[in-house]
Amino acid sequence: MTDLSYAQFIYIADLIGVAVFATAGALAAQGKRLDILGVVVLAIVTALGGGTIRDITLDIHPVVWIADTSYLWTAIISAVVAFVVCRYIQYPRRTLLVLDAMGLALFAVLGAEKALALELPPLIVVMMSVITGCAGGMIRDIITGQIPLILQRDGELYATCALGGAIFYIVFKEYMPGEVVALSSMMIIFVLRMAAMFADLRLPEFIVTGHKLEKIKKDKNQ
Amino acid sequence: MTDLSYAQFIYIADLIGVAVFATAGALAAQGKRLDILGVVVLAIVTALGGGTIRDITLDIHPVVWIADTSYLWTAIISAVVAFVVCRYIQYPRRTLLVLDAMGLALFAVLGAEKALALELPPLIVVMMSVITGCAGGMIRDIITGQIPLILQRDGELYATCALGGAIFYIVFKEYMPGEVVALSSMMIIFVLRMAAMFADLRLPEFIVTGHKLEKIKKDKNQ
Amino acid sequence: MTDLSYAQFIYIADLIGVAVFATAGALAAQGKRLDILGVVVLAIVTALGGGTIRDITLDIHPVVWIADTSYLWTAIISAVVAFVVCRYIQYPRRTLLVLDAMGLALFAVLGAEKALALELPPLIVVMMSVITGCAGGMIRDIITGQIPLILQRDGELYATCALGGAIFYIVFKEYMPGEVVALSSMMIIFVLRMAAMFADLRLPEFIVTGHKLEKIKKDKNQ
Numbered sequence: 001m002t003d004l005s006y007a008q009f010i011y012i013a014d015l016i017g018v019a020v021f022a023t024a025g026a027l028a029a030q031g032k033r034l035d036i037l038g039v040v041v042l043a044i045v046t047a048l049g050g051g052t053i054r055d056i057t058l059d060i061h062p063v064v065w066i067a068d069t070s071y072l073w074t075a076i077i078s079a080v081v082a083f084v085v086c087r088y089i090q091y092p093r094r095t096l097l098v099l100d101a102m103g104l105a106l107f108a109v110l111g112a113e114k115a116l117a118l119e120l121p122p123l124i125v126v127m128m129s130v131i132t133g134c135a136g137g138m139i140r141d142i143i144t145g146q147i148p149l150i151l152q153r154d155g156e157l158y159a160t161c162a163l164g165g166a167i168f169y170i171v172f173k174e175y176m177p178g179e180v181v182a183l184s185s186m187m188i189i190f191v192l193r194m195a196a197m198f199a200d201l202r203l204p205e206f207i208v209t210g211h212k213l214e215k216i217k218k219d220k221n222q
Numbered sequence: 223m224t225d226l227s228y229a230q231f232i233y234i235a236d237l238i239g240v241a242v243f244a245t246a247g248a249l250a251a252q253g254k255r256l257d258i259l260g261v262v263v264l265a266i267v268t269a270l271g272g273g274t275i276r277d278i279t280l281d282i283h284p285v286v287w288i289a290d291t292s293y294l295w296t297a298i299i300s301a302v303v304a305f306v307v308c309r310y311i312q313y314p315r316r317t318l319l320v321l322d323a324m325g326l327a328l329f330a331v332l333g334a335e336k337a338l339a340l341e342l343p344p345l346i347v348v349m350m351s352v353i354t355g356c357a358g359g360m361i362r363d364i365i366t367g368q369i370p371l372i373l374q375r376d377g378e379l380y381a382t383c384a385l386g387g388a389i390f391y392i393v394f395k396e397y398m399p400g401e402v403v404a405l406s407s408m409m410i411i412f413v414l415r416m417a418a419m420f421a422d423l424r425l426p427e428f429i430v431t432g433h434k435l436e437k438i439k440k441d442k443n444q
Numbered sequence: 445m446t447d448l449s450y451a452q453f454i455y456i457a458d459l460i461g462v463a464v465f466a467t468a469g470a471l472a473a474q475g476k477r478l479d480i481l482g483v484v485v486l487a488i489v490t491a492l493g494g495g496t497i498r499d500i501t502l503d504i505h506p507v508v509w510i511a512d513t514s515y516l517w518t519a520i521i522s523a524v525v526a527f528v529v530c531r532y533i534q535y536p537r538r539t540l541l542v543l544d545a546m547g548l549a550l551f552a553v554l555g556a557e558k559a560l561a562l563e564l565p566p567l568i569v570v571m572m573s574v575i576t577g578c579a580g581g582m583i584r585d586i587i588t589g590q591i592p593l594i595l596q597r598d599g600e601l602y603a604t605c606a607l608g609g610a611i612f613y614i615v616f617k618e619y620m621p622g623e624v625v626a627l628s629s630m631m632i633i634f635v636l637r638m639a640a641m642f643a644d645l646r647l648p649e650f651i652v653t654g655h656k657l658e659k660i661k662k663d664k665n666q
Contacts, residue, residue: 032591034595037603037604038595041603056501057285057288059283062502066568069568072568121291123294138365143595147254147365147367148260150260151257151264278500279500281505346510346513346516364587370587373478373485373486381485382481385481
């Protein structure tokens with residue numbers, strides 16, 4: 001364990017993140033009458049969509065999963081396992097959410113690191129961090145015909161956690177060694193996400209003048 | 223004012239276009255129960271989506287908003303302002319539509335100019351023009367779970383205005399100085415769009431044989 | 445006919461594939477109240493979306509339809525013809541499905557060939573094959589507000605046929621001359637797709653524990 005270098009730790013954690021995101025993507029197929037290939041496609045999109053958009057936008061080639069097929073295999077196997085296991089036992093929803101929060105923390109920080117390595121300005125680093133962590137889930141929601149959960153008022157904080165971690169990363173990277181700031185940022189994202197889930201933190205909703213009144217009227221009519 | 227070069231004019235107009243599109247994107251969140259981050263995401267996608275797709279397809283790197291963060295800041299600030307202001311006063315819908323038509327005119331012509339600078343054939347120039355002007359709005363509609371308005375029969379002419387302006391630009395760019403043809407194309411798109419809104423211009427609808435009859439039957443059954 | 449080289453055959457077949465996919469894309473607009481421009485956009489996305497995503501992901505520039513505008517013209521003309529013809533006669537649905545199966549076969553094999561030319565690992569080759577064959581239709585379904593048909597249980601096998609052909613291609617390309625293995629793979633995809641349509645082949649559905657019971661309960665309540 002002590003022999004594990006930081007790079008190895010990141011690589012393994014990254015694959016775990018892919019596995020978790022892929023499982024979450026596969027489980028999103030629930031009740032949508034998808035077949036096994038559809039489930040695998042959803043899993044791949046959820047797990048690798050964010051990183052792909054980041055790499056293409058930043059012109060980093062080859063894209064992460066083309067350079068190393070372990071990512072794709074991890075996503076595919078996780079989806080197939082979820083597909084089979086789901087027929088017999090229920091996935092522990094709470095465990096999955098915790099793992100998903102870890103995946104988000106890791107992906108967001110890795111996204112920030114990739115952008116920083118290209119010496120991009122802070123705003124772009126934050127954006128790449130959020131894209132890496134959240135875009136996959138957004139595309140999954142769009143494919144399954146939903147308004148992406150992470151944009152919604154009813155949804156708990158999600159992208160905001162990545163945002164917070166990325167800002168911390170940028171501010172403190174000058175004052176701490178790289179690995180410390182990376183791990184601290186991950187912790188912050190993870191803790192924020194846990195707090196959002198269990199303490200029900202929320203952002204203000206978008207309200208348009210008159211909108212609330214209209215709603216009340218509608219309710220009365222029903 | 224007279225010291226303003228064409229390049230400066232274009233840059234400022236471009237940022238105004240981003241602000242208008244971002245505001246329109248933020249307002250599209252109305253009634254969707256999005257939180258502030260969701261509104262900012264919608265605004266960024268609406269304002270910068272078209273240009274991003276154009277740059278990635280044409281392999282122009284860095285992408286416009288990565289090279290210059292003013293674009294992103296403009297979009298974010300516009301969205302936050304729209305988010306806050308909307309709680310207290312109603313946005314003047316008509317003013318917004320006029321500004322949006324200006325944004326469309328500008329984005330479409332800038333898209334055409336970028337493609338022409340790469341000496342691409344006219345068809346591609348027209349496509350890039352339409353993509354730059356309209357793709358952002360399309361992605362916004364897809365994210366919020368609607369069939370993109372600009373494709374619909376009920377929608378007024380939108381992409382068609384960009385198309386008309388781009389064709390004018392290509393045909394007349396040989397015979398006029400660059401700035402004159404660019405400004406004329408913008409004017410044409412703007413006027414077409416205004417005419418579409420206030421004179422209710424439309425394109426023919428897609429009708430399939432038998433389809434109308436089926437509809438009549440359905441109406442009778444109700 | 446005998447003078448036709450393999451390259452020429454592929455080029456012509458490719459354009460036919462574009463025409464068929466574009467027609468299928470245009471017909472998908474049925475009942476959605478799109479205008480002619482919307483129909484052309486859907487046609488272009490269906491016919492060229494898969495190839496575009498493949499080229500951008502693999503960093504192949506210029507993208508296929510930018511390098512040669514015949515692709516775009518073919519898609520546009522097919523869409524306009526479908527738009528006009530549909531008002532007067534019904535498209536022979538069965539013929540279209542057969543042509544669509546040919547398009548799928550061809551696109552999938554061409555996608556595999558492009559990836560192999562870059563010496564990518566087998567898994568990526570298979571993915572590019574499926575993306576080239578199926579992504580265009582997926583985007584079309586997303587734009588028109590549907591869960592992509594090819595992911596669904598009710599849908600017949602589609603992506604799976606491309607998958608089968610791509611795997612055959614990779615396994616046998618060492619043992620056969622390039623053109624023979626390419627044509628054989630196309631035949632396999634085409635035959636699989638025909639079998640799926642007329643013999644009703646299907647993949648297992650995604651079932652979650654308890655899910656069936658819930659459904660029965662729901663049915664009872666109604």
